[in-house]
Amino acid sequence: MKKLINNSDNVVRESLEGMAAAHPDLIKVHFDPHFIYRVEAPIPGKVALISGGGSGHEPMHGGFVGLGMLDAACPGEVFTSPTPDQMLEAAKMVTGGAGVLNIVKNYSGDVMNFEMAAELAHSEDILVRNILIDDDIAVKDSLYTQGRRGVGATVLAEKICGAAAQQGYDLKQVANLCRQVNLNGHSxxxxxxxxxxxxxxxxxxxxxxxxxxxxxxxxxxxxxxxxxxxxxxxxxxxxxxxxxEDRDYTRTVREWDADKGEWVEQELTDPAFxxxxxxxxxxxxxxxxxxxxxxxxxxxxxxxxxxxxxxxxxxxxxxxxxxxxxxxxxxxxxxLDDEMIQLWDAPVKTPALRWGI
CATH class of the missing domain: 3.30.1180.20 (Dihydroxyacetone kinase; domain 2)
Structure with a gap:
C-alpha cells in the first residue's frame, strides 16, 4: 500500500486538521467528538442541515459545509458511521432555533445512530427531522443496508435543501423538499x-x-x-x-416527526422518468x-x-x-421542477462546491 499518510490511526483527525487550516473563512472543526461546522453557526431563525457518514468519501460530507449547503457534518472513521454523540453535539452547536434536518444515507449504522441522535436532540428540546436517502437502484439489499443504498442524490439534496434553508424555508418545508429530491433521484x-x-x-x-x-x-x-x-x-x-427505465420502487419509510416527538411510518414510491x-x-x-x-x-x-x-x-x-x-x-x-432548478442555481460557498458568490 502506498498512501500519503503518517499513521493509519490518525488519518481522519489529521485530515480534519488540514481542512480547518485550509478553510478558516468557511469552517471550524470540533474535536472529540469530531464534527465540522460553519463559521457563522448558529444562524438564528435558520433551519440547520446536518449530514455525516464514514470518512473515505471526501469531499462528502465535510467539503459541503458552508453557505448554501450544510451547517455541520459528522465524519466517522473510514467507512464507519459517526456516533450519536457526534450528531447531538453538532446539532447543539448549529441549531438556531428553527430546527435541524438530518440528511441520512441508507446504511444501517448511519440510520441507527442518526435515529438515536434525533431522540437525544428531542430530549434537549431541539426540533429534528431525519430524511433518508436511498437512491441507488443497483440492488435492493446490500452488506450494509436494508433496502436501497444512499449515494449520489445525497450531494444533490444537500445543495438543494441547503439553498432552501438559506432562503428561509421552515423545517417541515425543507424536510418535504429533501424527501422529493430523494424520490426523484436515481443512481x-x-x-x-x-x-x-x-x-x-x-x-x-x-x-x-x-x-x-x-x-x-x-x-x-x-x-x-x-x-x-x-x-x-x-x-x-x-x-x-x-x-x-427503473420503475415503481416502493418502500416503507420511518421518519422522526419533530412536532409529535415520535417515529412515524409512511409508504413512498419513486416517480418514473x-x-x-x-x-x-x-x-x-x-x-x-x-x-x-x-x-x-x-x-x-x-x-x-x-x-x-x-x-x-x-x-x-x-x-x-x-x-x-x-x-x-x-x-x-x-x-427537476422550477423550484429545484432555482435552488440548485442559488449561491453556494463551501470547500468543495461554490458558485454565484
Missing part, C-alpha cells in the same frame, strides 16, 4: 478497481485486469454483476438505461477516475438522454462522493 455506479482502506492496507476486494463490477456500493459492496471489461460507451449505456422530463445529470468519480474519462461518460450520457427525450438542464461532473482511491464512476439523474 448507479461501477468499479474498475477496488479501494484500499488505510487500516487494512490491502484492496477491499479483487477484480481481474479484464473485469468490472456493475452496481458497486461506495464501500466496495458487491453490485449486480461482475463482467468482462467493456468500452466507456457500453458501460455508460448499461448504467444510464438501468436508471432511466417520462419523456420530456427535465433532469440534472451528475457524473461522479469514485476517486481514482480522472476528469477526462468522466467527460467521455458524460458525452454518451447526454446522447442517451436526448434519445430518451430527457432534457439535461443542469449537470455536475467530478469527484464529489468517492470511495478512497477506487477507479470507477456513478451516474445520478434527478428529475
Amino acid at each position: 448507479m455506479g461501477m468499479a474498475l478497481t477496488s479501494c484500499t482502506v488505510p487500516a487494512k492496507g490491502s484492496p477491499t476486494f479483487s477484480l481481474g485486469d479484464d473485469e468490472i463490477e456493475s452496481g458497486i456500493g461506495i464501500h466496495g459492496e458487491p453490485g449486480r454483476q461482475r463482467m468482462s471489461l467493456k468500452s466507456a460507451d457500453e458501460i455508460t449505456e448499461m448504467l444510464a438505461v438501468s436508471i432511466i 417520462e419523456s420530456g422530463d427535465r433532469v440534472l445529470a451528475f457524473v461522479n468519480s469514485m476517486g481514482g477516475t480522472p476528469l477526462s474519462e468522466l467527460y467521455i461518460v458524460y458525452r454518451k450520457l447526454a446522447e442517451i438522454c436526448e434519445k430518451k427525450k430527457l432534457q439535461i438542464v443542469r449537470n455536475l461532473i467530478g469527484p464529489y462522493i468517492t470511495s478512497l482511491d477506487m477507479q470507477g464512476f456513478s451516474i445520478t439523474l434527478l428529475k
Whole structure:
C-alpha cells in the first residue's frame, strides 16, 4: 500500500486538521467528538442541515459545509458511521432555533445512530427531522443496508435543501423538499478497481485486469454483476438505461416527526422518468477516475438522454462522493421542477462546491 499518510490511526483527525487550516473563512472543526461546522453557526431563525457518514468519501460530507449547503457534518472513521454523540453535539452547536434536518444515507449504522441522535436532540428540546436517502437502484439489499443504498442524490439534496434553508424555508418545508429530491433521484455506479482502506492496507476486494463490477456500493459492496471489461460507451449505456427505465420502487419509510416527538411510518414510491422530463445529470468519480474519462461518460450520457427525450438542464461532473482511491464512476439523474432548478442555481460557498458568490 502506498498512501500519503503518517499513521493509519490518525488519518481522519489529521485530515480534519488540514481542512480547518485550509478553510478558516468557511469552517471550524470540533474535536472529540469530531464534527465540522460553519463559521457563522448558529444562524438564528435558520433551519440547520446536518449530514455525516464514514470518512473515505471526501469531499462528502465535510467539503459541503458552508453557505448554501450544510451547517455541520459528522465524519466517522473510514467507512464507519459517526456516533450519536457526534450528531447531538453538532446539532447543539448549529441549531438556531428553527430546527435541524438530518440528511441520512441508507446504511444501517448511519440510520441507527442518526435515529438515536434525533431522540437525544428531542430530549434537549431541539426540533429534528431525519430524511433518508436511498437512491441507488443497483440492488435492493446490500452488506450494509436494508433496502436501497444512499449515494449520489445525497450531494444533490444537500445543495438543494441547503439553498432552501438559506432562503428561509421552515423545517417541515425543507424536510418535504429533501424527501422529493430523494424520490426523484436515481443512481448507479461501477468499479474498475477496488479501494484500499488505510487500516487494512490491502484492496477491499479483487477484480481481474479484464473485469468490472456493475452496481458497486461506495464501500466496495458487491453490485449486480461482475463482467468482462467493456468500452466507456457500453458501460455508460448499461448504467444510464438501468436508471432511466427503473420503475415503481416502493418502500416503507420511518421518519422522526419533530412536532409529535415520535417515529412515524409512511409508504413512498419513486416517480418514473417520462419523456420530456427535465433532469440534472451528475457524473461522479469514485476517486481514482480522472476528469477526462468522466467527460467521455458524460458525452454518451447526454446522447442517451436526448434519445430518451430527457432534457439535461443542469449537470455536475467530478469527484464529489468517492470511495478512497477506487477507479470507477456513478451516474445520478434527478428529475427537476422550477423550484429545484432555482435552488440548485442559488449561491453556494463551501470547500468543495461554490458558485454565484
